[in-house]
Amino acid sequence: MALVFHKLVSVVEALRLLNEKVGGIRPLDVMEVPLEEALNKVLAEDVRAPIDYPPFDRSTVDGYAIRSLDAAGASDVTPVQLKVVGKASIGLPPESAVGPGEAVEIATGAMIPRGADAVVMEEYVVRSGDALTVYRPVAPGENINQTGSDVSAGDYILRTGTLLTSREIAVLAGLGIDKVKVYRPPKITVFSTGVELVPPGKPLSIAKLYDVDGYVITAMLRELGAEVTFKGILPDDYNSMRSAVHEALESSDIVITTGSTSAGYGDMIYKVFNDVGAELIVHGLKARPGKPTVIAVKGRKILFGLPGFPLSAMMNMYNIVAPVVLMMRGLEPSAELPRVKARIPLKFQAGRGFMELIPVQLVQNSDGSLSAYPLMTGSGSIAGIGLSDGFIVAEEGREYFDENEEVTVNLFSPSLRIPDLNIIGSNCPGIEVVLRVAGLTKQSRVISVGSMGGWIAVKRGDADLAGTHLLDEGTMQYNVHMPKVMGLENDVYIYRGYARRVGLLVKKGNPKNIRGFEDLLRPDVTIVNRNKGSGTRVLLDMKLRQLLKGERPEKVVNGYTYEVKTHTAVATAILQGRADTGLSLEAVAVQFGLDFIPVGEEVYDFVVRKVKLNKPSVRKFLEALSSSDFSKELSRSLPGYRTLPDSGKVVYP
């Protein structure tokens, strides 16, 4: 079961090899499309203007076309008399030329009559029948938009390789061009592979996962402008797999599979690519995540076998598939991905022999600059995909990113929407209620890292607010001891949040007859624990310490080392039989149809750095806490929750 990668190849080298083997990665065909279908295609020809624009001299104002010499010296006291001899309307040839002493009435955009070299605005004339009195002189050429002054016939207008957006469509239409030569977008077939996969919407049996890769790779390729067919999950049978890939290759420029690439899993894809007659050129990429990648070439066609972990597959899309697709479309390999500058808030290792793509979350600092927090979720995460704003690239030769180093962040979306309010800390369904009442749900990001994690995030400055429920055993008070612990005595306020009833969750009917904390020591009872640093964990550890008198809990309490991050995960573990009980909230018990053994009430507060108080979203959030709307909505929607007399008040300092 040892990993046998034939030879790890760097991303740069892989692209070079690919380019060499297919005889240059470039667009395959040129096709002519009507202008209406040209949007988002790439131009395959240099376009020169067939006509001038504007195609005739035209007026830029409403007024009278005249000979400028005729109005020389005109003023309020020495006006000039001219004779109106006709009219020039939009879309029609002027009724008359302009001779000496003559004028032609003209509308904005209408054609300048022969003989006229200027237009006097209607504000500066008085007309009576045919007689026109002009009170101002005009310079030659004044108020005339001259033929070809904008675009001259023969000018290069657009070049091969230009992506046709609405702006280019405007220029082409204006010059009368109704057909353009563009590159045919590459045809790509996508397969998912893996015995563990089930398509979304179907029931999930034990040890199975929903297919993520097929959907996300297909969506990413569409975003890249390719024509994609997603053929679903390949059957787990070598012959059907081979013939499906073979058939897809006939009708595609690129075939992409995900999964089944790791050496530990039988090298299926390696064999399939080989057996459809393709030449293997990469088997293992110096990329993190994304090492187990297979690349093969057949003629000018390319086969990519991407790793199964969603984040790995996505990162390989960015570092190797996207450049190839863009080049096949006729674009630069690095086109399309928008970028911003940001600073790294804390030193961390990266690269070290691999090209590493690291998802980051962006936090806007008060001076408008951005900090990029690396998401260390691992390549198996899907939440990390949703929570990150983009990624940074660590080249192979890099060892670490330094604190405060400036980096370029490749954004996942063209428009960066940084949340207005970052709430980082303890997980609580009550936060949702506050956000709803305050009207802040859309612009907020809630990240669950536990109460302690929240305090650290407040100290670092990336949390606008942190939810916290840490009990001080000495004073039996919640949270107010923490500023001193964190060295933040002069820097933070703590606002009272609300109270919530905590207790032990058990299956409906309480089959193990659990009554309190002492039952957690029973050998026939297995618990699900919360993560270290969460307020609930601190409470449990305190209670267990009182019961155990010096013995280590992991030696006595079954499941003590089984940690989960959120209240709902505790409920799910009990529901699915992985544990018999766990400490959580009454509201969660009700939500999941579990029984609840109350052990007390805890206080949930919000900590905020003083400097963050001038953010309108922070103020809105804190104001909502003391509103009667919030009080009503909290008890209505969350059983076991209530506001306190001092909810929304400062309890520290």
Place this chain on the structure above:
Amino acid sequence: MALVFHKLVSVVEALRLLNEKVGGIRPLDVMEVPLEEALNKVLAEDVRAPIDYPPFDRSTVDGYAIRSLDAAGASDVTPVQLKVVGKASIGLPPESAVGPGEAVEIATGAMIPRGADAVVMEEYVVRSGDALTVYRPVAPGENINQTGSDVSAGDYILRTGTLLTSREIAVLAGLGIDKVKVYRPPKITVFSTGVELVPPGKPLSIAKLYDVDGYVITAMLRELGAEVTFKGILPDDYNSMRSAVHEALESSDIVITTGSTSAGYGDMIYKVFNDVGAELIVHGLKARPGKPTVIAVKGRKILFGLPGFPLSAMMNMYNIVAPVVLMMRGLEPSAELPRVKARIPLKFQAGRGFMELIPVQLVQNSDGSLSAYPLMTGSGSIAGIGLSDGFIVAEEGREYFDENEEVTVNLFSPSLRIPDLNIIGSNCPGIEVVLRVAGLTKQSRVISVGSMGGWIAVKRGDADLAGTHLLDEGTMQYNVHMPKVMGLENDVYIYRGYARRVGLLVKKGNPKNIRGFEDLLRPDVTIVNRNKGSGTRVLLDMKLRQLLKGERPEKVVNGYTYEVKTHTAVATAILQGRADTGLSLEAVAVQFGLDFIPVGEEVYDFVVRKVKLNKPSVRKFLEALSSSDFSKELSRSLPGYRTLPDSGKVVYP
């Protein structure tokens, strides 16, 4: 013909009125779509995780699932012996649970067997048959990716109003969600109006223009995610116009017309909207460009009558139509348009009672910061649309933008591709040849502002290179007198470019029998002149001064005030009979099939600021000038052109 706008309404007020009259601009319908069709739609429901992710505890490494207590204290000298009792493969339930002293072989991603609380990596064990020797301890939970640690069942995952990109698709797929509720994209019908319009591809008769608006508005709406039908140019007949709009309104959420909105042009659209039963709420917008705009409402449906000038129509799309379309899709009104910060290089007036949208070109400074040069092309320009990178907004209350002021630029495209090489100055087809030989065509932007304009751009720092051919009458030398004139003696180099033959262009067969400059004084000859500041104009003025001896040329030379910006525009004017002759290039005469009367040869050079010489693209350009490839390609492709012995050499200082 006076402009009668009923009452100018500000953009903010127009949006407020619209919102009030339609009872809130918001999405109309919710529809359920399969995940495969959800890309780029907007979520119409809050999505909570139906399952945990991962849905089971899984291994993050290849190795053996064990009980961590069993390996406590294991080391190279004190290894621990365990018994392998089975295997856990991806996608399958583990073959066996793990009891004390037991181990189960496990693959990355496979399900952790019951009883095990850690995985020891295969690097730290030696296996022989069933016997497993473990050389390292593992902590509880080590190498395990726990159920729900990434996403917990019940967690809010995505909210109403989220734009579904590939990342959100990944999260939804992973949680097994195969259908989502999204907002139906608005249906929009677009018409062009105007007697002057001809569809692209058809011949253009006198005083007519190609329809730009229909195509660009349709493309912009597609970019905004709407479902658009473009119905072409409306017939110029009131009844057909009314019934076409009436019919479109039946099947659309929004109807957009362009053109025919200015008061000077009969108020057609105003009447049409009124007669289909809609309530007129805006007739004239405090926006520049874009004042002649009509907005009407019928029930929840909206009718926009946009002005006819392309830039005006486009700017109104950004300031009033786009927010409405985005809100109807369920997004924030300001979503989607990417933005960058830049500085204004020179003070200019803007706003003054109107909301003004000003197209800008971005130039990257050597420190990486951006300067935003306003494009003062006027709303009739189509080249300006193609050349600008985005726009800045001057609010109604603003009077000017100050030099060095920081502004936010709304980008037309998500990815900003600032040209690597800005060549601003005299217009010459030879520049194209240099770019081709140097391989720089794609990353360059060539802006024609004449030789003098080029010197100014070099002085301001926005031109990397400027083409110049200015003759000093005193020394009869080209260009080398200019650094002193511009106060740039210590700051620039001038590189010798090439020579090009200039002369008078006349119609094939020279019908007016023009022999030289003296013929330009003949009363039966009309010339087309070049713009002030161009080297060609300077040459002509010099020759005319010698002939005219103090008389003003505009009094004597017909067409002297008829100025065009480029050589090709001179040729077109002669070809179309608007002028008999003009000073230009032999190459252009050949290109347009005109006859050529040579009057001499001029030298075309390139000026560059010393600080720009470290730009690789600048160096590439200048190196190409002395290459033999360039010399050959120049004479081959441009008649009358030749390189000089010192081409590519520094001629100043």
